Amino acid sequence: MLFDPRPKKRREELFDRNKEIGQLINTKEPLTLLLGIRRVGKSSLLRVTLNEIENGFYIDARKMYFDSGGWITSESLIREFESALNSLRGSVRGKVLEALRHVKGVSLSGVRVELSRDVRLSDVLEALNEVGAVIGIDEAQYLRFYGARGGKEFLALLAYSYDNLDNLRFILSGSEVGLLHDFLGINDYGSPLYGRSHGEVVLKPFSRELSIEFLRRGFSEIEMEVPHEVIEGAVNFLDGVPGWLVEFGRKYAEIRNLKGSLEYVFRQAKGFLNGELKELERRSPRYVLILEAIAMGRNRWELIRDYLASKGQNVPKSRLAELIKNLEKMSWIEADFGSGRKRYRIIDPVIERVLMER
Numbered sequence: 001m002l003f004d005p006r007p008k009k010r011r012e013e014l015f016d017r018n019k020e021i022g023q024l025i026n027t028k029e030p031l032t033l034l035l036g037i038r039r040v041g042k043s044s045l046l047r048v049t050l051n052e053i054e055n056g057f058y059i060d061a062r063k064m065y066f067d068s069g070g071w072i073t074s075e076s077l078i079r080e081f082e083s084a085l086n087s088l089r090g091s092v093r094g095k096v097l098e099a100l101r102h103v104k105g106v107s108l109s110g111v112r113v114e115l116s117r118d119v120r121l122s123d124v125l126e127a128l129n130e131v132g133a134v135i136g137i138d139e140a141q142y143l144r145f146y147g148a149r150g151g152k153e154f155l156a157l158l159a160y161s162y163d164n165l166d167n168l169r170f171i172l173s174g175s176e177v178g179l180l181h182d183f184l185g186i187n188d189y190g191s192p193l194y195g196r197s198h199g200e201v202v203l204k205p206f207s208r209e210l211s212i213e214f215l216r217r218g219f220s221e222i223e224m225e226v227p228h229e230v231i232e233g234a235v236n237f238l239d240g241v242p243g244w245l246v247e248f249g250r251k252y253a254e255i256r257n258l259k260g261s262l263e264y265v266f267r268q269a270k271g272f273l274n275g276e277l278k279e280l281e282r283r284s285p286r287y288v289l290i291l292e293a294i295a296m297g298r299n300r301w302e303l304i305r306d307y308l309a310s311k312g313q314n315v316p317k318s319r320l321a322e323l324i325k326n327l328e329k330m331s332w333i334e335a336d337f338g339s340g341r342k343r344y345r346i347i348d349p350v351i352e353r354v355l356m357e358r
């Protein structure tokens, strides 16, 4: 069902995206990045792709980060691997278990795989390499919170696999595109991954036509006839981010009222956003002020600076530049050079509206 709010897991549940699935399945690159803004469908695409591959592992870095209270411990990484191994089904499961049988720290109790605390993940990867596997890591930029060195140990593991384990492929997904690039440091001489080539799949919001088609199909699945004006009205407001379209479809099915449903999506978006903003605020309260300024159309450098000053925040030039750069890296905003002047805009129009009303 298209209007199911959870990330999709099977191909038949996913709307469009066949091209992207094909790219992710067919690439020969040892490392592929799957990028795109929040709610655009990365987790869904990653899960569906891994499901289409016989030996695909799904690991959620953001979940590990929150589960262990703002850090990723090696214990939590081991548990994620363990649960990914245990979620394997079918004939490939037997093959993987066989390959793991002799790895130190791995025990097979009945039908379950158990990894002890001192298992070496490089040993596990070597065993997986015997059968071949694709390992997908969602919101992988959170791995910078792994270990004490900004995730370097994990990158070293990735680099080791990249160089030596020909039958393993990694797909790293992230909404904080710039942060993911920074973390991997492919262009950074000091990074273990320096100089490695990689593939990239960038997931975009649906076009207007596809967004309309998405809602049509969603409503037809639940056998609802919905006037064209309603669908157009929703797409005008929500644009092509599937996460918002799903929320809209669910609500409209319930209350059959365009305005009320849009308001509802808006409140949902607000709730979702408040969580994200709180996290930003913890890093610096100024981030949120900058976002507010841009949402209100104070979208040039000097205007942002003045807005912050009006809120009692006099921020040195270099610091403001850094904060703005970070917001770009986190895929909240993008710079636009139209009419010769640099302006910033909030990438997702729904998020922009939410910010305007704060």
Ligand code: ADP
Binding pocket: 002, 004, 005, 006, 007, 008, 013, 014, 015, 016, 017, 036, 037, 038, 039, 040, 041, 042, 043, 044, 045, 242, 243, 244, 246
């Ligand atoms: P992201 O990981 O980019 O934040 P998700 O995969 O969690 O996005 O998707 C957000 C919401 O949109 C979920 O409800 C998901 O089911 C839905 N969704 C995303 N892409 C699609 C798609 N191609 N077809 C159907 N539903 C989708």
Ligand code: MG
Binding pocket: 042, 043, 044, 138
């Ligand atoms: Mg996701």
